[in-house]
Amino acid sequence: MKKTIERLKKLLNLLVEDNFKYFDRVKDPDKTLTTLFKELLPHLDKKRKLWVNKVLNLLSKYESFSKEDRKRFIKELHSVVTLKFNEEEIEKARQREIPKERILSPPEKLEKKRSYPIKAFFQPIESVKSLNKRRLNRLKKLGIETVIDAIYYLPYRYEDRTTVTPMAYLKPEGQFLVKGKVVKVSLFETAKKKKKILKVLLYDRTGTVTLVFLQEKVFGYYKTLFTKAKELKKEVLAYGQVKRESGGYSMVHPEVEILDPYKGKLEKLGTILPIYHCAEGIKQTTVRKDVQEVVKRVVPFLPEYLPEEIIKRLNLPGAPEAFWRVHFPYDEDAEELLAFKTPAQKRVIFDELFLFQLALALHRQKVKEEKGIPFPVTEELIEEFKKSLPFKLTKAQERVLKEIAEDMKKEEPMNRLVQGDVGSGKTVVAAAAAFFAAKTGYQTAVMAPTEILANQHFKKFNEFLKPLGVRVGLLTGSMSKREKETMYRAIKEGYIQVVIGTHALIQEGVEFKNLGLAIIDEQHRFGVKQRVELKKKGRMPDVLVMTATPIPRTLAMTAYGDLDVSVIDELPSGRKPVRTEIVFEDEREKLIKLLEGELTKGNKVYIVYPLIEESEKLELKAVTEMFHYWE
CATH class of the missing domain: 1.10.167 (Regulator of G-protein Signalling 4; domain 2)
Structure with a gap:
C-alpha cells in the first residue's frame, strides 16, 4: 500500500x-x-x-x-x-x-492486606522472603535493588492476546490472535531437502490462515490436537506473527489452544501480557515471572500515599489497584492500554510527575535555606551599566534585569532561568549580572555548548564590559596548552573577572579565585552534572541559565522546577517581525518568484530540508536530492 x-x-x-x-x-x-x-x-x-x-x-x-x-x-x-x-x-x-471480540481468562485478583508504612517499601529487595538467591540475582541485574524498584519496574508495552482479529483483517508482520475451525491437517515432505512440515488450515467466516510447524518433535502432539479439534468441531485460538505467502496468510509456530467452555482458564491465551525491559541473558518470560512475583507479594500491603482530596478530584484509582492493574492487566481497552491511557496507567504517570515535582519543591526549599552571596546591587550600579550601553533596554529586559538584581541581593543563592527568542537581548542582561558580580569582587563563569557560541559571547561580553573596566577572558578546548595555562593562571589569580568557555571550564585544571556567578547558555545542551560541576568551582555561586527554546510555563515548571523563570517577551526596537507563510507543492512558482525578489534586493536566502539523504521510512525531501533542483 x-x-x-x-x-x-x-x-x-x-x-x-x-x-x-x-x-x-x-x-x-x-x-x-x-x-x-x-x-x-x-x-x-x-x-x-x-x-x-x-x-x-x-x-x-x-x-x-x-x-x-x-x-x-x-x-x-x-x-x-x-x-x-x-x-x-x-x-x-x-x-x-474491525468487528471486536475478546476472549478473557479469569484475572489475577488483588487481595488487599493491612497496609505497611511507606518506608517499608524502600527496604532492600532481599526483605521479600519468597525470593531465592537466583531470582534475587536476576532482579539485581535488572537494576532492582529495593522493593519500590520492583513495583516501579513497569512494562514498556503490552501484547494483546485477548482481541480476536477476523482473518480478512490480518496484516503481514503484525502479531494477531485468530479464532477458527480446523479445515485440514497435513504432514508432508519438501521435494528438495526432504524436510517434514506440518500445516494446519484454519478458517473463519472472513478468510483462512495456515499454521506452520517445522520442528519434528512437536508434530505428534499438534497433529493429534488439531485432528481432535476437527473431529469435535471445536474452535482453535492461535496467536503469532502473520506472514504473507502465495496461498494467503500463515503463522509459523504460533501459540495455540483449543477453545473449550468446559476446560476453564486458558493457559497461554486470553490474557494481556506485559512486556518488560530485559537484561542480557534473561528471557522475557523469566523477567515477567520475577517482577510479578514481587508485585504479588508486596502490592497488597501498599498504603495509599496521596491525599484523598486529590484522588477524588482527579478520579484516580488507589495506589495498590493502579500498580496491580499495570502489572496484571485484565479487561482494559487494548488501544487505551497500548497508548498508556487506562485509569491505572494515568494514576502511575500522575504519581511519577507529582512525586518528581514534590522532590523539586523540597530541593528548591533546601537551596533557599543555603547561604549564598548577598551582592550589594544598588540602583546606582544598575544605572551605571545602563548608561554605558549604546542603546536603550526594552521594558522586558528592564523587568528581567530587576528580577535578577533582586535575586542577587538575597542571601540565598540565585537559581534563575531567562527564556527569550534569539535576538531578544538575553546576553546584555547576563552581562549586567556579570558586571554586578565583578564590582563586588567576584568572578563570573559563562559556559556555552559550542566554541562558536563561546566566541560570540566573548565578543559581546567584551563589548558590554570592557568600557566599564571589567576584564573578560576566553577558555576553549581548541586553545594550545600554553594559552590554556596562561588563562588558568589568570583565572586563579583573579585577574580575569569574567571567563567565557565551553566544557573546558569544568575541567580539573580550572581554579577560580572567587567565583560568585555561573551563567549557562542553552541549559538543555548540558546535563545536571555539568551544572553541578560548575557550581563546585565556587562557594554557592548564583546561577543564571539562558535559553532561546520556547518553553510553556507548565513545562518550565517541570523541566526547570529548581529554577525561577523570567521571560524576555519583547524584541528590541528596529528588529523586523518574523513572518511565517505556508506554500503548497503546486504553488512552487509563487515561491520561486518570492525568492528571486529577495535575491534581486541583495538579500540572502536559506533553504532548509529535514533530511540530508533520502529515507525509505520517511516521506520527506532531502538536501542531496533537492540541491540539483535549485542549481
Missing part, C-alpha cells in the same frame, strides 16, 4: 506542478490513475473505498472531459489524496472497522 500511495502522489504532484506545466506531457494519466486506485482499493477503509469507487467511475469518462475540466478534476484528486491518503490514517480507520 505504501508504495502505491507514493506512486499516486508523485504522479498527481507532477500533473499539477508549476500550474500544470507538465500536464500535457504525461500520456494517458487516467489509465495510470485507474490502475493505482484499483491497487489501493482492497487496503482502504469503507469511507475511502466509497470515494475511490466514485473516482474510478469519473476516470472511466475522463476522455469526454474538456481540458479545463480535466485539470479541475486532477487538482481535486491531488488535494484529497495529499490530505487524506496517509498510510497511518488509513490503517487507523481500518482498525476502527
Whole structure:
C-alpha cells in the first residue's frame, strides 16, 4: 500500500506542478490513475473505498472531459489524496472497522492486606522472603535493588492476546490472535531437502490462515490436537506473527489452544501480557515471572500515599489497584492500554510527575535555606551599566534585569532561568549580572555548548564590559596548552573577572579565585552534572541559565522546577517581525518568484530540508536530492 500511495502522489504532484506545466506531457494519466486506485482499493477503509469507487467511475469518462475540466478534476484528486491518503490514517480507520471480540481468562485478583508504612517499601529487595538467591540475582541485574524498584519496574508495552482479529483483517508482520475451525491437517515432505512440515488450515467466516510447524518433535502432539479439534468441531485460538505467502496468510509456530467452555482458564491465551525491559541473558518470560512475583507479594500491603482530596478530584484509582492493574492487566481497552491511557496507567504517570515535582519543591526549599552571596546591587550600579550601553533596554529586559538584581541581593543563592527568542537581548542582561558580580569582587563563569557560541559571547561580553573596566577572558578546548595555562593562571589569580568557555571550564585544571556567578547558555545542551560541576568551582555561586527554546510555563515548571523563570517577551526596537507563510507543492512558482525578489534586493536566502539523504521510512525531501533542483 505504501508504495502505491507514493506512486499516486508523485504522479498527481507532477500533473499539477508549476500550474500544470507538465500536464500535457504525461500520456494517458487516467489509465495510470485507474490502475493505482484499483491497487489501493482492497487496503482502504469503507469511507475511502466509497470515494475511490466514485473516482474510478469519473476516470472511466475522463476522455469526454474538456481540458479545463480535466485539470479541475486532477487538482481535486491531488488535494484529497495529499490530505487524506496517509498510510497511518488509513490503517487507523481500518482498525476502527474491525468487528471486536475478546476472549478473557479469569484475572489475577488483588487481595488487599493491612497496609505497611511507606518506608517499608524502600527496604532492600532481599526483605521479600519468597525470593531465592537466583531470582534475587536476576532482579539485581535488572537494576532492582529495593522493593519500590520492583513495583516501579513497569512494562514498556503490552501484547494483546485477548482481541480476536477476523482473518480478512490480518496484516503481514503484525502479531494477531485468530479464532477458527480446523479445515485440514497435513504432514508432508519438501521435494528438495526432504524436510517434514506440518500445516494446519484454519478458517473463519472472513478468510483462512495456515499454521506452520517445522520442528519434528512437536508434530505428534499438534497433529493429534488439531485432528481432535476437527473431529469435535471445536474452535482453535492461535496467536503469532502473520506472514504473507502465495496461498494467503500463515503463522509459523504460533501459540495455540483449543477453545473449550468446559476446560476453564486458558493457559497461554486470553490474557494481556506485559512486556518488560530485559537484561542480557534473561528471557522475557523469566523477567515477567520475577517482577510479578514481587508485585504479588508486596502490592497488597501498599498504603495509599496521596491525599484523598486529590484522588477524588482527579478520579484516580488507589495506589495498590493502579500498580496491580499495570502489572496484571485484565479487561482494559487494548488501544487505551497500548497508548498508556487506562485509569491505572494515568494514576502511575500522575504519581511519577507529582512525586518528581514534590522532590523539586523540597530541593528548591533546601537551596533557599543555603547561604549564598548577598551582592550589594544598588540602583546606582544598575544605572551605571545602563548608561554605558549604546542603546536603550526594552521594558522586558528592564523587568528581567530587576528580577535578577533582586535575586542577587538575597542571601540565598540565585537559581534563575531567562527564556527569550534569539535576538531578544538575553546576553546584555547576563552581562549586567556579570558586571554586578565583578564590582563586588567576584568572578563570573559563562559556559556555552559550542566554541562558536563561546566566541560570540566573548565578543559581546567584551563589548558590554570592557568600557566599564571589567576584564573578560576566553577558555576553549581548541586553545594550545600554553594559552590554556596562561588563562588558568589568570583565572586563579583573579585577574580575569569574567571567563567565557565551553566544557573546558569544568575541567580539573580550572581554579577560580572567587567565583560568585555561573551563567549557562542553552541549559538543555548540558546535563545536571555539568551544572553541578560548575557550581563546585565556587562557594554557592548564583546561577543564571539562558535559553532561546520556547518553553510553556507548565513545562518550565517541570523541566526547570529548581529554577525561577523570567521571560524576555519583547524584541528590541528596529528588529523586523518574523513572518511565517505556508506554500503548497503546486504553488512552487509563487515561491520561486518570492525568492528571486529577495535575491534581486541583495538579500540572502536559506533553504532548509529535514533530511540530508533520502529515507525509505520517511516521506520527506532531502538536501542531496533537492540541491540539483535549485542549481
